Amino acid sequence: MQTDGSRPLLRVDGLSKRFPVSPVWYRRSNSFVHAVDGVSFEVARGESFGLVGESGCGKTTTGKLLVRLMDPTCGRIVFDDGDEGPVDVSTLKGKPLKRFRRKAQMIFQDPYESMNPRRTVFDTIVEPLKVQRMGSHLDRLDRVLRMLGLVGLTPARTFLFRYPHELSGGQRQRVAIARAMVIEPSFVVADEPISMLDVSVRAGVMRLMEDLAARLEIGYLYITHDLAAARHTCSRIAVMYLGKIVEIGETETVLQSPKHPYTQALLSAVPVPDPTVTRPPVRIRGGVSPSLDPPARCRFYDRCPIADDFCRDNEHPPLQDKSSGQMASCYRV
Amino acid sequence: MDVQRAPRSVDHSLWRTRLGLAADRLRENWAAFVRARVGVIGLAVIIFYALLAAAHPVLMSTVWDESIYDPVVGYSFDETRQPAPPSLRHPLGTDPLGRDILSQLMFSARSEFMLGLLAAVVTVCIGTMVGAAAAYFGGIVDTILMRLADIMIMMPGISVLIVLSALIGVEHLELGLIIGVLSGFGGTGVVLKSQALSVVVKPYIQAARVAGGGPLHIILVHVVPNLLPLSFLYMMFTVTSAIFSEAVLSFLGLLDIRMSWGLMIHTTESAGYLTQVTEAWWLIFPASLSITLLCSSFYLVGRSLDEVVNPRLRRA
Numbered sequence: 001m002q003t004d005g006s007r008p009l010l011r012v013d014g015l016s017k018r019f020p021v022s023p024v025w026y027r028r029s030n031s032f033v034h035a036v037d038g039v040s041f042e043v044a045r046g047e048s049f050g051l052v053g054e055s056g057c058g059k060t061t062t063g064k065l066l067v068r069l070m071d072p073t074c075g076r077i078v079f080d081d082g083d084e085g086p087v088d089v090s091t092l093k094g095k096p097l098k099r100f101r102r103k104a105q106m107i108f109q110d111p112y113e114s115m116n117p118r119r120t121v122f123d124t125i126v127e128p129l130k131v132q133r134m135g136s137h138l139d140r141l142d143r144v145l146r147m148l149g150l151v152g153l154t155p156a157r158t159f160l161f162r163y164p165h166e167l168s169g170g171q172r173q174r175v176a177i178a179r180a181m182v183i184e185p186s187f188v189v190a191d192e193p194i195s196m197l198d199v200s201v202r203a204g205v206m207r208l209m210e211d212l213a214a215r216l217e218i219g220y221l222y223i224t225h226d227l228a229a230a231r232h233t234c235s236r237i238a239v240m241y242l243g244k245i246v247e248i249g250e251t252e253t254v255l256q257s258p259k260h261p262y263t264q265a266l267l268s269a270v271p272v273p274d275p276t277v278t279r280p281p282v283r284i285r286g287g288v289s290p291s292l293d294p295p296a297r298c299r300f301y302d303r304c305p306i307a308d309d310f311c312r313d314n315e316h317p318p319l320q321d322k323s324s325g326q327m328a329s330c331y332r333v
Numbered sequence: 334m335d336v337q338r339a340p341r342s343v344d345h346s347l348w349r350t351r352l353g354l355a356a357d358r359l360r361e362n363w364a365a366f367v368r369a370r371v372g373v374i375g376l377a378v379i380i381f382y383a384l385l386a387a388a389h390p391v392l393m394s395t396v397w398d399e400s401i402y403d404p405v406v407g408y409s410f411d412e413t414r415q416p417a418p419p420s421l422r423h424p425l426g427t428d429p430l431g432r433d434i435l436s437q438l439m440f441s442a443r444s445e446f447m448l449g450l451l452a453a454v455v456t457v458c459i460g461t462m463v464g465a466a467a468a469y470f471g472g473i474v475d476t477i478l479m480r481l482a483d484i485m486i487m488m489p490g491i492s493v494l495i496v497l498s499a500l501i502g503v504e505h506l507e508l509g510l511i512i513g514v515l516s517g518f519g520g521t522g523v524v525l526k527s528q529a530l531s532v533v534v535k536p537y538i539q540a541a542r543v544a545g546g547g548p549l550h551i552i553l554v555h556v557v558p559n560l561l562p563l564s565f566l567y568m569m570f571t572v573t574s575a576i577f578s579e580a581v582l583s584f585l586g587l588l589d590i591r592m593s594w595g596l597m598i599h600t601t602e603s604a605g606y607l608t609q610v611t612e613a614w615w616l617i618f619p620a621s622l623s624i625t626l627l628c629s630s631f632y633l634v635g636r637s638l639d640e641v642v643n644p645r646l647r648r649a
Contacts, residue, residue, distance in 0.1 A: 067543050101545035114536040118558045120354070124537075127554075128544035141347070161350050179540065 007080050008042040009187055009219040010066070015039045015075035015090070016243075017061055021292065034291050035061045037243035038075070040319075045081070045186070048213065048220040050234030050251065052227060052266075056288060058243040059223045060109075063189040065090075066221060067106045068097060079103065081186035102132055105180035107209075109192040111172035115164040121148075121175050122160040128183045147178040150215075151208060170201035174208065181212055188213075189221045194229060206233060227270055231255055239263045242291055242299040244316060249326030259328040262300050298331070306332050365641045372637020375630035382627055386442035393436075402433045404440040404592045409433060416606070419615055426615035428597065429604035438619050441593045445576050445627060448505045452575035453568040455513025456521050461564045463518060464525030465556040468533045469548060478522070485519030490574075494582055502589040508582070512575045521567045525560050532559045562642030569635030573628045580624045594620040 017036040022029030036058040043049040051059045064070045066077060072090045080086035081103055092100055105128070108114040115124050122144055129140045148156035151174040164172055173193060180188055190209065194202045210233065213220060224230050230237050231251055238248040239262065247260040258264045265284045272279060283305040298304065298311045311317075311331055319327040366372050393399065401407050408431040409415070409423060415431040417423060425434035467478040490512075497503060497511060532538070533556060541551050582588045583595025586603075590596065597620040598607070606613045 064539075069539050069542060098545045101543060104543075106540070106543045108536040108540060110536060114540055116535075116537045116555055116559070127541060127546070131541075131544050131546045131550055161354055176540075179544075183544075 007082075007086065009045045009047070009079070009081055010043040010221075011076075011078040011080075012042070012066070013040050013076040013078070015062065015065060015077060016073045017058075017065055017070060018073045031293055034243050034294055036065065036072075037294075039240075039243070039245050041238050041245065041248060043187070043219045043221060045219055046213065046217045047236070048210075048222050048234045050222045050224065050230040050237035051240060052224055052230050052237055053240035054225060054266075054288065056291075057240045058291075059225075059240055060191055062240070063106065063191050063221055063223050066187075067104050067189050068092065068100070069106070079187070098132070102128075102134075102183050103185050104187045104189070105183070105185040106189040106191065107173075107176055107180045107193045110196050111169050111176055112164075112196070114176050115172060117164055120161045120163055121153075121167070124164075124175060125179045125182055128179065132183060134183065143182055144178075147182045150181070150212065151175070151178045152204075153178075168201075169197055170205060173197055173205055177205070177209065177212070181216065181218075184216055185218060187219045187221070189223065191223045192225070193222075195224070195226065202229075209233070227255065227267065239266065242288065242294065244299050244329065245319065246300065246330070247326070247328040248319065253323075253326050257323075257326075259322045259326060259333050260300075260330050261304050261306055261333075263328070298329075300330075308332070362641050366637050369637035369640040371633045372640075375633030375637070378626050378630035379634065382442050382623070383446065385439045386446055389436070389439035389443065392439070397433075397436065402436045404432060404437040407432050407436065416604075416613055416616055418613075425619050428600055428616060429606065430600065434597070434615060434619055437592055437597055438594070438623060441597070441620075442623070442627075444505050444590070444593060445579070448509045448579055449572035449575045449631070451506070451509030452512040452516075453571040455510060456517040456571040457564045457568045459514065459517025460521035460525050460567065461557055461560050462552075463522035464527075464529045464560060465552045467522070467526045468529030469552055469556060475526075478518075479526070482519050482523050485515055486523070488515065488519075490515060491578060491581055494578060495585070495587055498582060498587040498589070503582075503587070504589050505579075508579060508588065509575065512571070512578060516567075516571055516574070521564070521571065524567065525564055528560055528563050529556055532556050562638070566635050566638045566642060569631050569638060572631040573635070576624065576628050576631075594624050 015036060016034070016038055018032040018034055020029035021031040021033060039058075039062055041049065051062060053059050061070065065072045066089070068089060075090060077089040078086050079089045079100065083103075087096065087100065089100060125144045125147060126140050129135060129143065134140070135143065144160070145156045148154070148159055153159045153171060153174055167175065177193070193209065194205050197205060206229065209220070212218065220233070222230065222234050234251050236249065237251045237254055238245045239254070239260065240246065241262050247254060247258065247263045254263065255267065258267055261284070265282055268280050268282050284303040285305075286303050289299070289302045296315055297313065298307065298316050301307050301311050304311065314331070317329045317331045319329045322328050322333060393402065399407070401409055409417065409427050411422060412427060412431065415427055416429050417427045419426045423433050423435065425438065427433055428437070463478050463482070467475040493515070494503070494508070494511065501507070503511070538551060538555055541555055546554070579588070579593060580595035580598075583590065583593045584599045584602070586599050588596070598617060601607050601613070601616040606616050610617060
């Protein structure tokens with residue numbers, strides 16, 4: 001769902017991250033963990049793009065690559081929010097990288113660990129403004145107060161000088177969101193922002209994020225393993241398996257009529273709150289295969305219920321359009 | 334300490350609120366420190382010696398005659414026999430060279446403090462930066478710093494100091510720097526690195542990087558403050574080891590200094606009184622007791638601080 005069909009906010013092209021498995025730093029490794037392997041997708045301005053998959057499939061690594069918490073092994077990340085020309089994030093360094101950091105922020109999963117316990121709420125939220133040298137001292141105070149109001153921590157003044165241990169989990173996550181939003185980024189990676197929260201405050205935090213996205217025109221990369229949350233928030237999703245995107249498309253179409261056998265299995269594992277419904281049996285076998293030097297065949301081959309010799313003898317299948325914009329990487333569907 | 338306190342609002346100005354917060358934190362920590370008890374005893378002894386050290390120049394310029402009471406070149410003409418036992422004029426007696434023991438004791442206290450604090454500050458500055466840098470950068474920086482630490486730990490401290498004092502004239506200043514460098518790049522640096530390793534993997538470090546903070550910003554703003562409690566603790570232990578090393582070296586007569594507690598024992602020993610404790614107890618006890626007391630009280634303060642900064646050790 002691109003807003004104007006022209007240039008997307010973010011275009012990821014063949015992004016890969018391999019971790020060398022080597023006991024010592026001076027010896028080159030021949031063995032690699034393929035955490036993210038040739039991932040490509042686009043995020044439009046103001047769009048929420050979901051990245052779902054089980055743990056260890058490379059979702060978080062992808063998110064960290066996009067905000068350059070890690071350096072990609074190869075691939076391009078073209079970022080273009082309309083202010084300045086498109087930049088290739090994957091090779092940024094020094095000053096341009098610091099400028100990019102004004103545009104792209106991240107919200108972390110664990111609100112208990114994502115705030116320095118020795119710094120007050122004010123210190124935490126003002127940090128991006130301070131390191132980016134934006135505004136005078138009073139301007140910053142003003143923006144922090146406004147941000148606290150926006151994330152619903154009111155009256156803002158009573159929260160300014162509290163320490164993290166004086167806040168609840170939901171309040172902390174609101175502070176973390178405020179920190180990410182205070183420099184008004186155009187792209188935010190949200191890494192399972194609600195998974196550590198109490199169910200009772202999840203909806204509130206989710207609504208807050210949507211609200212801010214609409215108000216500040218933020219594009220989200222929403223990383224989650226919770227299909228219900230993804231359905232609620234994201235207009236398009238990509239399903240990841242072992243470092244590869246196996247299916248990508250409009251959220252509703254992907255979830256209503258999944259094409260890839262992995263997506264089908266994932267959906268059949270979602271509990272249905274109705275005791276009379278008999279769920280279709282999960283048809284996949286075994287566990288996730290190791291991502292250490294995977295063999296050159298379909299990544300899902302070991303577990304796939306419909307795989308045949310062709311899947312074993314050929315490379316991992318490319319993403320193909322299966323029905324009006326819904327892409328899946330499978331030879332058999 | 335998870336004491337619930339009333340939320341502070343920004344009624345005045347920012348820095349007043351911050352001062353208030355710092356005061357709150359200090360109060361909580363002080364309460365935990367007092368609960369640990371031994372630290373209070375240690376602190377009392379330290380304050381006692383600090384007062385002694387501060388009183389010396391005052392006494393010298395008012396009641397004490399310089400030619401008699403000078404700790405190094407004074408001579409007590411009134412006594413017929415040196416060393417003289419304690420009397421009203423010389424509360425702790427005189428040494429074999431006719432100098433007032435109390436004056437020597439008080440004079441030395443000041444340099445012991447200066448030596449201890451210098452060594453401690455140097456240790457902590459080096460140790461904190463080494464630990465934070467090794468943990469944050471990892472890789473080759475870590476390897477170099479930690480192999481250097483291995484070398485420092487490997488060196489037998491006192492023997493190295495003996496060699497160094499034979500090669501160059503070592504005074505209090507040099508001694509403090511040497512001890513500080515040895516322990517800062519050595520043991521203290523390693524301990525602080527292990528603590529820093531648990532800090533650098535926290536998501537708030539990543540959040541700071543995403544915000545655009547460089548290595549210096551992250552180390553100074555996020556890593557070092559979380560190391561400070563532990564480095565403060567090691568500061569106390571360094572004071573102890575610095576004072577003790579100084580006493581050993583002065584006793585061996587290897588330091589190029591005018592007066593110290595170790596030197597007082599050295600004087601006693603070279604005059605042949607060290608084994609005659611019953612006859613000339615005032616020659617040995619004041620100095621050796623002071624060394625023991627001051628060293629152990631810094632250690633006790635360190636133990637109490639350990640309970641303050643390490644919640645697992647705290648009593649409920």
